[in-house]
Amino acid sequence: MFLGIRELLHAKFRYILIGVIMVLVAGLIFIISGLAKGLSYDNASSIITMDADYLAIEEGVENQLTQSSLSESAVNEITASEGVQKAVPLAVQMGAFSETGNDKKIDATLFMTDMNSMLVPQLSEGEMPENSNEVLVDDQLKNEGISIGDTITFKGSKQEYTVTGFAENQRYSHTSVVYAENKTGHFNAVAIKGNANKKLEQHYDVLTKDEILAALPSYSQEQASLNMMIIFLYVIAAFVLAVFFYVITLQKKAQFGVLKALGAKTSYLMRNLLVQVIILSVICIGAAAAMTFGVGKLLPEAMPFVLSSDLMLLSAALLLAVSVIGSLVSLSQVVKVDPKEAIEGAE
Structure with missing residues (x-):
């Protein structure tokens, strides 16, 4: 852990660059998530917040609330x-x-x-x-x-x-x-x-609120489009982190070899790499969250934008998980490092 933190402090510029990219990607995910929920509320908040478990409507109207007659x-x-x-x-x-x-x-x-x-x-x-x-x-x-x-x-x-x-x-x-x-x-x-x-x-057709929502005109299409964008952003975040840490790990191959030759265990090196990823991710996600709340305050009231604490925490947890998953490719390189070959290659 000490080694990972020390490297972050030493190579500031390198990690600031990837940090800026992470903040922008995370901020975009938060903003689109807020817009998705905002559109959801703008389309059907009266149903979402309704204090009911089910709605019973006429059979055969394809779950269309306004087409039902009782x-x-x-x-x-x-x-x-x-x-x-x-x-x-x-x-x-x-x-x-x-x-x-x-x-x-x-x-x-x-x-x-x-x-x-x-x-x-x-x-x-x-x-x-x-x-x-x-x-x-x-x-x-x-x-x-x-x-x-x-x-x-x-x-x-x-x-x-x-x-x-x-x-x-x-x-x-x-x-x-x-x-x-x-x-x-x-x-x-x-x-x-x-x-x-x-x-x-x-x-009668006895429907949950989710089933009523799915039948609303354009509701499913709006949410599907925005959710697809969010999924792609998670994939991009994982890919960017995976490539970045993979390249960094290859550059440090000789250093890992020396550390292994001096007795450092592979598990110790892997833990330090994970610590770097987690620390960088937490800082960047926090900065992106603060940026998103600031953007939310600047948006016009007419724009449907809802960013609850629950949604923010869920998105942050998913981003952190994606970051860790993206770094797993780099961990495999740490395992494969042979002390003798790494040192000879550095020469």
């Missing part, structure tokens, strides 16, 4: 099913609304449900609706000029709603969600807490 009797049947602890009907209507006195149309999705149920998110500002003419809206609508106390009207309806509060991260299909009391008697799904039994699954 009668009141179907809702009652699902609610009374064995294993269902809580059940709340939900109606989803995509459209656009305008603020009273303003002709500007704002795309939104109306979630109509019991406003005292588990499906209604926590407030971030304002008050919860107290009657059927009041609504809770996604806080991104503030960027559209919507404020508490404003009245809005959905296209094709004369019903006016008063905005009483905002909730964070409530998006569906890249539009803001508006929560209102369901007065229509029409339902698209029933959100379930508990377990779905086989009898229920024979009459």
Whole structure:
């Protein structure tokens, strides 16, 4: 370990160069991961954060929430099913609304449900609706000029709603969600807490939130494209480190030979090489994380960018693992070094 740290301090310029490359690659991975999660939340945060285990919808609609239609009797049947602890009907209507006195149309999705149920998110500002003419809206609508106390009207309806509060991260299909009391008697799904039994699954499609997300238009395609980019960046990081440490190890072949001739064990030399990789990786990943948080602060609010501590830690752990795996090629060279040949070759 001492030998590895001493070499890092001695050959600063050499390791700074590879460190800069690692910081840039790691930073790019963090930024794209944040964009991937941001797009995921922008597309479906209302489903991701929903306090439900399953959603029961009509059979044969290919998991499309908005294509499902359930009668009141179907809702009652699902609610009374064995294993269902809580059940709340939900109606989803995509459209656009305008603020009273303003002709500007704002795309939104109306979630109509019991406003005292588990499906209604926590407030971030304002008050919860107290009657059927009041609504809770996604806080991104503030960027559209919507404020508490404003009245809005959905296209094709004369019903006016008063905005009483905002909730964070409530998006569906890249539009803001508006929560209102369901007065229509029409339902698209029933959100379930508990377990779905086989009898229920024979009459309805009982889906997890992940299955609902996968059926959202463009959701899977967006995430697949970004995740593929992230995977390639991990491969690039492993390849760069593998090549760098392989070349460095070849250059130090004579030194390894001398150390072995003096009695240094192969395991000792291998540990020192791994220590170098881990120390360099930890420093570079930390620098990349700090850089990413800085970039995140500079990005415009309208850009979907979410970088949670859990995601950052997972990405950092994967990068560290990739770095260690990339260095394994170099370890094989340390094992193969013959003291006599290395010394003679240096001469």
